Amino acid sequence: MSAFADYEPEDAWCTTDTVPALVLNLRRRVAELDGGNVSQSETLEQLERRALTYVHAINRELEQRELTRAAELLEDVEWLRTRIRSGG
């Protein structure tokens, strides 16, 4: 069985999903930035910190796609944090 070359975890993101499903999706997106290694992060703060390292790593000449992924991930971490604070 082969994969679709363009499939990415962002394709499964839906803001009406449960919080656990959304956190899992964010972790998989961080794992994508890690180059496929499974992230060990357990909290949103860790996810955010790690995503930020990618956003600030412009001098590492990240590809535009990676920068977009990191920026969107940060937006979604913040959005999810707000949702959890307002009762999930």
Add this chain to the structure above:
Amino acid sequence: MGDRYLTDLAHVVRAAGLSVVETAGWETRARGSGGYDGDRPWCVVWHHTASSTTPENDVNYIIHGCPDAPVANLYLARDGTVYVCAAGACNHAGKGGPASFMRGTVPTDQMNTHAIGVEAANAGTGERWPAEQIDAYFALSLALSAAYGFDVGDVITHGGPDGWAPDRKIDPATAAAVEGEWRPEAVTSAGTWSLLDIRAELELRAQHATEDDMLYLATLADGTVCVVGSAIRPVSGDEIAPGGPYAGLPRFVPDPASYWHAWLRAGVDEYSQRVGM
């Protein structure tokens, strides 16, 4: 959790004249959120698989292999065969939007719970799109819009400014590799098909389908002969005479007690009201 599963999906596709393969368990398959809510789905998302493998491998990935499976409701093979994969909402569009359709605006990041996702087999890097696959794509989309009551143009892709997440994806592509009479314009350097071209072609094919459906002739009470189908208009004597465009069509005379008679009668009544007879 949505509770609307499109359990008539295989029937809808088959009724459009397309070859259908039903995967085991498709009637209850869905993403974590389950079926669709309310009057959804509202639209169809056209994708390509970005793969070069067999239908069996692609379908396996859609319903089992991908970590986010199922990732499409339907799979369109290169020969035009449609594989029915899931009746509930699927993970194929994800982040993006918003986008507006006849029934409303799909909010940002919620396309998966509003759309039917079709994955068409193509590598997307210049592999030819056979005419039979293109024709099947249009026929499939038209059948879905008719069956679920949304507009024929309620489709979306990743292409262009009106597309869903055009910064993440390029499909369907490439435009230059499309075979057959319809040739879409490319809207990206990667060859993404123009969404405007897709919608225009759908409108065109929908009109042709309507005209092709007008195969039945009925006679009004005053003797006027009408062509009756999904659309109704009167035809002149010249049109049904030998040499006329409808000369070869059957004169359909239904049994007065039949369903068809009631259907024709209703159509004739509608026409009569429209022209003030």
